[in-house]
Amino acid sequence: MVKFKVNNDARAFDGDPSMPLLWYLRDELQLTGTKFGCGTGACGACTVHVDGNPVRSCSVAMSALDGVAVVTIEGLDRDGNHPVQKAWRELSVPQCGFCQAGQILSAAALLASNKKPSDDQIREAMDGNICRCGCYHRIIAAVRLTANGV
Amino acid sequence: MTYIAKTQGAFENVSRRGLLKGVVASSSFVFATRLMQGTARAYETGAAAMHGGVVSDPHVFIAIDNSGIVSIVTHRSEMGTGIRTSLPMVVADELEADWDKVRIVQAPGDEIRYGNQDTDGSRSTRHFIQPMRACGATMRLMLEMAAAAQWKVPLDQVEAKNNQVVHKASGKKLGYGELAAAASALPTPAIESVKLKDPKDFRYIGKGDVKITDLHDITVGKARYGQDVMVPGMKYAVVARPPVVGGKVAKYDASATLKVPGVLKVVEIDPPPAGPPLYHPVGGIAVIAENTWAAIKGREALKIDWNDGPNGTFDSNSHYATLAAASKEPGKTYRNLGDVESALKSATKVITAEYYVPHLAHATMEPLAATASFANGKCEVWAPTQSPQAAHDYVVKRLGLKDEDVKVNVTLVGGGFGRKSKCDFVVEAAVLSKAMSAPVKVVWTRDDDLQHDYYHASGFERLDAGLDADNKVTAWRHRAHSESFMTTFADGVDRMDLFPLGFGASDTPFNVPNLRIESGKAEAHTRIGWFRSVYNVQHAFAIQSFVAELAHAAGKDPKDYLLELIGPARIVDVASQTTDKFWNYGEPVSEFPIDTGRLRNVIEVAAKEADWGRKLPPGHGLGIAGHRSFVSYVASVVEVAVDSKGKITIPRVDTAIDCGFAVNPERIRAQCEGAAVMGTSLALFGEVTFKNGRVQQTTLDDFKLARATDAPLDTRVHIIQHGLDAHPTGVGEPGLAPFAPALMNAIFAATGKRIRRLPIGDQLKA
Numbered sequence: 047m048v049k050f051k052v053n054n055d056a057r058a059f060d061g062d063p064s065m066p067l068l069w070y071l072r073d074e075l076q077l078t079g080t081k082f083g084c085g086t087g088a089c090g091a092c093t094v095h096v097d098g099n100p101v102r103s104c105s106v107a108m109s110a111l112d113g114v115a116v117v118t119i120e121g122l123d124r125d126g127n128h129p130v131q132k133a134w135r136e137l138s139v140p141q142c143g144f145c146q147a148g149q150i151l152s153a154a155a156l157l158a159s160n161k162k163p164s165d166d167q168i169r170e171a172m173d174g175n176i177c178r179c180g181c182y183h184r185i186i187a188a189v190r191l192t193a194n195g196v
Numbered sequence: 197m198t199y200i201a202k203t204q205g206a207f208e209n210v211s212r213r214g215l216l217k218g219v220v221a222s223s224s225f226v227f228a229t230r231l232m233q234g235t236a237r238a239y240e241t242g243a244a245a246m247h248g249g250v251v252s253d254p255h256v257f258i259a260i261d262n263s264g265i266v267s268i269v270t271h272r273s274e275m276g277t278g279i280r281t282s283l284p285m286v287v288a289d290e291l292e293a294d295w296d297k298v299r300i301v302q303a304p305g306d307e308i309r310y311g312n313q314d315t316d317g318s319r320s321t322r323h324f325i326q327p328m329r330a331c332g333a334t335m336r337l338m339l340e341m342a343a344a345a346q347w348k349v350p351l352d353q354v355e356a357k358n359n360q361v362v363h364k365a366s367g368k369k370l371g372y373g374e375l376a377a378a379a380s381a382l383p384t385p386a387i388e389s390v391k392l393k394d395p396k397d398f399r400y401i402g403k404g405d406v407k408i409t410d411l412h413d414i415t416v417g418k419a420r421y422g423q424d425v426m427v428p429g430m431k432y433a434v435v436a437r438p439p440v441v442g443g444k445v446a447k448y449d450a451s452a453t454l455k456v457p458g459v460l461k462v463v464e465i466d467p468p469p470a471g472p473p474l475y476h477p478v479g480g481i482a483v484i485a486e487n488t489w490a491a492i493k494g495r496e497a498l499k500i501d502w503n504d505g506p507n508g509t510f511d512s513n514s515h516y517a518t519l520a521a522a523s524k525e526p527g528k529t530y531r532n533l534g535d536v537e538s539a540l541k542s543a544t545k546v547i548t549a550e551y552y553v554p555h556l557a558h559a560t561m562e563p564l565a566a567t568a569s570f571a572n573g574k575c576e577v578w579a580p581t582q583s584p585q586a587a588h589d590y591v592v593k594r595l596g597l598k599d600e601d602v603k604v605n606v607t608l609v610g611g612g613f614g615r616k617s618k619c620d621f622v623v624e625a626a627v628l629s630k631a632m633s634a635p636v637k638v639v640w641t642r643d644d645d646l647q648h649d650y651y652h653a654s655g656f657e658r659l660d661a662g663l664d665a666d667n668k669v670t671a672w673r674h675r676a677h678s679e680s681f682m683t684t685f686a687d688g689v690d691r692m693d694l695f696p697l698g699f700g701a702s703d704t705p706f707n708v709p710n711l712r713i714e715s716g717k718a719e720a721h722t723r724i725g726w727f728r729s730v731y732n733v734q735h736a737f738a739i740q741s742f743v744a745e746l747a748h749a750a751g752k753d754p755k756d757y758l759l760e761l762i763g764p765a766r767i768v769d770v771a772s773q774t775t776d777k778f779w780n781y782g783e784p785v786s787e788f789p790i791d792t793g794r795l796r797n798v799i800e801v802a803a804k805e806a807d808w809g810r811k812l813p814p815g816h817g818l819g820i821a822g823h824r825s826f827v828s829y830v831a832s833v834v835e836v837a838v839d840s841k842g843k844i845t846i847p848r849v850d851t852a853i854d855c856g857f858a859v860n861p862e863r864i865r866a867q868c869e870g871a872a873v874m875g876t877s878l879a880l881f882g883e884v885t886f887k888n889g890r891v892q893q894t895t896l897d898d899f900k901l902a903r904a905t906d907a908p909l910d911t912r913v914h915i916i917q918h919g920l921d922a923h924p925t926g927v928g929e930p931g932l933a934p935f936a937p938a939l940m941n942a943i944f945a946a947t948g949k950r951i952r953r954l955p956i957g958d959q960l961k962a
Contacts (some may be wrong), residue, residue: 062457065489073432073487075739078424079417081610082488083561084642088896119417126416127459134415138407138862141870142276143414144421144561165909172904176896178561178611179276180873181866182907 053121063109068092079119079147090175093148094118100155119147130154133188141179149175153189158185225433242782243323243431248307249316252327264373268295269302272320273582275612277838277928278863281408283328287402290332294359300409303504305584305604315582318926320828325924327676334390342378343370367432395920404862421610422580425567427635433628434491440503440889441722442899458490462633473684473723474738477624510721520655520679523868527675527714531702531774539671543662551738555884562610563645564582568625569635574601579622580609583846587619591626602897614726618650643894650725652679652868655734671710676701679720690713698779701737706762732825732933740937765793781827788827797854799829805914806833806850820943821934826926829854832934836942842960846908854916868913868931875935876902881955
């Protein structure tokens, strides 16, 4: 039995310990804001926060989660008004939108640890999140905007 | 169903096809001609010739409730272009609706009701700007008629304004909610009585300040894509598919699979019928489970022997060699002007170059997924499809159901780029739901997605130019070799004809006296589809690179030489030079001609904005390319920096786009920004290779996509301003094609190295 929190709710899991967190979130909790993009940790679409750190939920087994706090896009801000989310809307970042939850969670984690990142630091931090529509121009601008206050 | 609707019987349900042709297509034609009589601005497009044609009846697209909430149906699929917002925005503007009161409703697949729904070909705005304006304006008229009737005043004394109708003399007002019932009960007025807005009165059209309708949901994780569909009682399936197209299951052993906790059932999906691939599932063994992970684990435990069939020897290296060999011989001529062979013989200088673009995968961020619920002889489907009518018809046929017993709901599409026009994955879900007697979601994993695509065709281009003593081009011969997408719909197709050649080859706009476009043999041994920009990728890459090579040989500036080759502003008459009907993206050339003035202009604007010729640091270079596609004109100037180890960075790209009247400038900008990134992906990394008929790439580590550190650091988009007299044209695709050649030309300027084979990969590595 693994005990942990998801978006502040206490959860327990005694299923297949090798199941990646991604599928637990999506299939069991129906928190589908966390996206499946590759299953190999290559694209970042499934990014969540585990104890505040950005983590690829497709690459973390349920057995590794005892005692941790997981935050998904649904729990980043109760009203959906985290400064990163507001900046994303201000600059109309998304195109298809599929990768954006992962992008937003990576950006939020960056800004939690580095309040004024340089453009190069932003690009480095966002490098694990692929956007096939190619929104990087606005992603970087939105992180910059968040850092400078929305 | 896209481009093939008119040319091939890909829809096999003859009765439905007949019905659509007989009823809807003709009414859309009537619509177009009537609108043309009614207003000076109306014009013909290719919309009426599309499967399902055009519908503009407000009874179909608009519903207003008694609180004044305006529901607008959008019948095109949202995959990131913003069309789910842009067309309802057009309706709302003509309707004088308050956008804050507008709710968007996604139409299921039903082309009899809604008109054509194939969201591809960069057609949505260019085909539906007129009908959607008419639709909104018609409803506005109906609301005004209802108000005039209620007040018992002449129609010309009332005016709709911002979700209410005003009696001009008295200032009395009735909200749309108060008028909804009476207005909706009116028969649709004749189109001749409908008055479109004066463009100066537009509230939303052309402004670019309406946010995309799903923006908030996307940022909070509530937006629902095909992968996210949840139906009560739903099971999850993954499928082991034959690794070679045309392959079949020889035998399989599922005993270990059935022991995996959570696995419920193993189902064999029948192989497709003999003949071309069409949109049939490729067959294979499906594992159905309580959750996706159990299904994936169950699939890993399957033991399957495959019969590969005749494509089992397909190999990308020998494919390249075959195309290269074919290029030495004349291909079939599809466009001819003058006598190119004599002109090459008498030229002062002949320059020849060969270019290659490999197969590419769409690699949408959302891997394919579809959910189906089959019960009591009816099937409901939820899928991220670009072509819901095709999905509907395939499910009808596969399950042997009636048209009215299949419903295809369209979810948000997490990236499409052409892949999700094909409904093989949707049919899988339907088959498996029936087999399981429960709702089933089929989830494609990333390796499934990369290995079972309808790939972008490879392209081998041989170009020969003859130059006279003044370095002027006197002969232009282009031998193109790509597998035709028609191979997906018909057997025996061994090369491109004027349909695929129309994507940037047969429409070459150069001012040369002798010109020939040939198509050489290129057989398909995999499923070929259409990828954003389609054959323009290879055609523009080759042509625009070659022009820069000619400029270099001539000792001239590449931009000046490109403009000289395009020649003076004029309308190019390609149609009289082609051997069969010239394909102009399905549009009448009378309304959407090849206008070299507009092509020249985007090149000049991009060059000016980029400060072409500016002094650059060592290792930097500027490159330019300008290309017409999807009846739009785009030019890009790319600045590249290549370091001593051959590492590329792209400090800046300037893209100028002329897409006629800019209906939603903000999304046009976004599409061009994104195109530069997709262009970076295919230029730097994009390559699908086959060995023993199998795709060798399985993850995003070996089919690489551009990341934040690869993408252009600064993307500037310059939209050519037009009034509504310039018809809106394509936006989703045309931004892509010029990027790669502009980048290659920049690399040449920076390093003196000419890249003729994509991707760049290690070619610049020191």
